[in-house]
Amino acid sequence: MVKMFKYALSLIxxxxxxxxxxxxxxxxxxxxxxxxxxxxxxxQRAVLTQFSSVFKPTDLYVSSQDFMFGGMLTAPxxxxxxxxxxxxxxxxxxxxxxxxIEGVEEINTIFVINGLEMYLEGDDTPYPMNILQSFDxxxxxxxxxxxVGEDPVLxxxxxxxxxxxxxxxxxxxxxxxxxxxxAKSLPSTSFISAANKNxxxxxxxxxxxxxxxxxxxxxxxxxxxxLDILVDIGGFESKDEYIEKIGYSQxxxxxDEEKTAQVEEYMVEEMGLSVISxxxxxxxxxxxxxxxTIALIVFGAISALVASIGIINTMIMSIYEQTREIGIxxxxxxxNIQVLVIFLIQSGxxxxxxxxxxLSITYAMMQIADPFIVEVLKEQGFGAIDKFxxxxxxxxxxxxxxxxxxxxxxxxxPAMKAARLDPVKALRYE
Amino acid sequence: MSYIDIKNLKRIYQMSKEVSVEALRxxxxxxxxxxxxxxxxxxxxxxxxxLNILGxxxxxxxxxxxxxxxxxxxxxxxxxxxxxxxxxxxxxYLIPSLSVEENILLPMKFTGSKDIDVxxxxxxxxxxxxxxxxxxxxxxxxxxxxxxxxxxARALIDTPKIVLADEPTGNLDSxxxxxxxxxxxxxxKTEGITVILVxxxxxxxxxxxxxxxxxxxxxx
Numbered sequence: 002m003v004k005m006f007k008y009a010l011s012l013i014x015x016x017x018x019x020x021x022x023x024x025x026x027x028x029x030x031x032x033x034x035x036x037x038x039x040x041x042x043x044x045q046r047a048v049l050t051q052f053s054s055v056f057k058p059t060d061l062y063v064s065s066q067d068f069m070f071g072g073m074l075t076a077p078x079x080x081x082x083x084x085x086x087x088x089x090x091x092x093x094x095x096x097x098x099x100x101x102i103e104g105v106e107e108i109n110t111i112f113v114i115n116g117l118e119m120y121l122e123g124d125d126t127p128y129p130m131n132i133l134q135s136f137d138x139x140x141x142x143x144x145x146x147x148x149v150g151e152d153p154v155l156x157x158x159x160x161x162x163x164x165x166x167x168x169x170x171x172x173x174x175x176x177x178x179x180x181x182x183x184a185k186s187l188p189s190t191s192f193i194s195a196a197n198k199n200x201x202x203x204x205x206x207x208x209x210x211x212x213x214x215x216x217x218x219x220x221x222x223x224x225x226x227x228l229d230i231l232v233d234i235g236g237f238e239s240k241d242e243y244i245e246k247i248g249y250s251q252x253x254x255x256x257d258e259e260k261t262a263q264v265e266e267y268m269v270e271e272m273g274l275s276v277i278s279x280x281x282x283x284x285x286x287x288x289x290x291x292x293x294t295i296a297l298i299v300f301g302a303i304s305a306l307v308a309s310i311g312i313i314n315t316m317i318m319s320i321y322e323q324t325r326e327i328g329i330x331x332x333x334x335x336x337n338i339q340v341l342v343i344f345l346i347q348s349g350x351x352x353x354x355x356x357x358x359x360l361s362i363t364y365a366m367m368q369i370a371d372p373f374i375v376e377v378l379k380e381q382g383f384g385a386i387d388k389f390x391x392x393x394x395x396x397x398x399x400x401x402x403x404x405x406x407x408x409x410x411x412x413x414x415p416a417m418k419a420a421r422l423d424p425v426k427a428l429r430y431e
Numbered sequence: 432m433s434y435i436d437i438k439n440l441k442r443i444y445q446m447s448k449e450v451s452v453e454a455l456r457x458x459x460x461x462x463x464x465x466x467x468x469x470x471x472x473x474x475x476x477x478x479x480x481x482l483n484i485l486g487x488x489x490x491x492x493x494x495x496x497x498x499x500x501x502x503x504x505x506x507x508x509x510x511x512x513x514x515x516x517x518x519x520x521x522x523x524y525l526i527p528s529l530s531v532e533e534n535i536l537l538p539m540k541f542t543g544s545k546d547i548d549v550x551x552x553x554x555x556x557x558x559x560x561x562x563x564x565x566x567x568x569x570x571x572x573x574x575x576x577x578x579x580x581x582x583x584a585r586a587l588i589d590t591p592k593i594v595l596a597d598e599p600t601g602n603l604d605s606x607x608x609x610x611x612x613x614x615x616x617x618x619x620k621t622e623g624i625t626v627i628l629v630x631x632x633x634x635x636x637x638x639x640x641x642x643x644x645x646x647x648x649x650x651x
Binding site for chain 2: 007015325328334336339
């Protein structure tokens, strides 16, 4: 076998240019496949890394509806549509009920106020993200990467800003602390909470109490203050009324590591709540990337098919060129199977050359592009990403073996044709 | 006792449904072990057909060919071509991209392990065909006589018992042809190989132990 391999190798090396040109077809298909498989896996990893940097696996984000994905995880079935119930209001009773579930350790309340333009005092440019959140966690909580400031517990008029905000207003962490942030309501913006005419032309002032490093650009205020604002712009009588009718935007439910799944299942199945967990996000991202990968692989497969036609063509050309040589080796004792194997090795080698070249070139291109992609991702809020493209041994192996297989499969017909050649006729071939 | 025994050998080529050509019409002869025999005949007499059958390239014949008492149809065709016979062609049929020694060793790529020291055998044959200093040369760098000597060495590398030579001097000038013939005679004597040489040249055939003449597909 080794001798035949060497002989087959010598045959394809005799026609270097043609071998290279044929391999080029496979190379392009492999480049496409590498980009798809590596790229999608890297994208999935980047999103998950980013998600993991913000969310812990034991944290469950509970709301009355699918807060993060807007209920787009899967299309509802007919039965689900029929069974559709009114969303549960995540009010104080629900919070109490959750707290009693076995495995729940702590609950933090979250309010999200949309539609407020955020200004730094003395600067007319609003921050480009109109979301104000409340979070009853201290600034030095492990949910944040770091905290700069004297008091990590938010005061009534205090506000934490993220490092993105500091960067946007071109200040240092130290300089921004103590400055005022003004939130102005926008009449044209729809609110996530109930709204009425009270919401127009409202202004709320906060003092920057600390800077938190996160992978999100955001502002955080005291929960009570957030509730005051929501009551004010919503035209409610009291905080209790707001919580009773509208409820918390979200609850951050911290769970025992071993009970997370059970708690999640109970809240979804028994309480009709929408829960976002690490598992939900991983499943969502996996579904999304798997779908995209399959769609893109179809294009790669078409490219591979075209490349395999190139191999068939080249191998048939080789048979015509090597007809006499096939006759000679048969005359001196090569069997039909040996001729078949020699041709399959040749086509497999063409596939291998294309595969290795395609893989290497694409990976090199990915490494060159990596710093730029990381920079763009960081600008888009993917602060936890330091490297996007990684070498994936498993996918590289799949791609290489597939390219060899494409070569071998494409070589079957020409190899059988060569193996069946009559040695007497082959020797006489001009 | 005969070493090669050919009995009533017939070969018909079916050119189309209506047209068939009888290339061999009952050839029968025998050859002793170590004999140097020439087969002569005019063009179309069936010489090449006979050689293709003896060389294991054509198995569509009727009749029998016995070698050392065994009907060659009992052999695996590839085994037969690898180990029983070695064939030398008029056009040499060397692989242009392979060096002299690679061409000589080519049959060993398709054979299983055999109890011979291949490099020793190669050196011996290169010495025998006087091409030791040309072992790394490509066929295009050789003269016709040298190329044919490479083909002879290739035919002998796997120590066959029988060498079939199809017009081995046909593409060579008379002097070079003479030297090739002498080489074959020497190998016949030193290695004890049975040689069957096909030629249309009566001067060549005269120098062999025995001449078998084919006329219209039959030996006379």
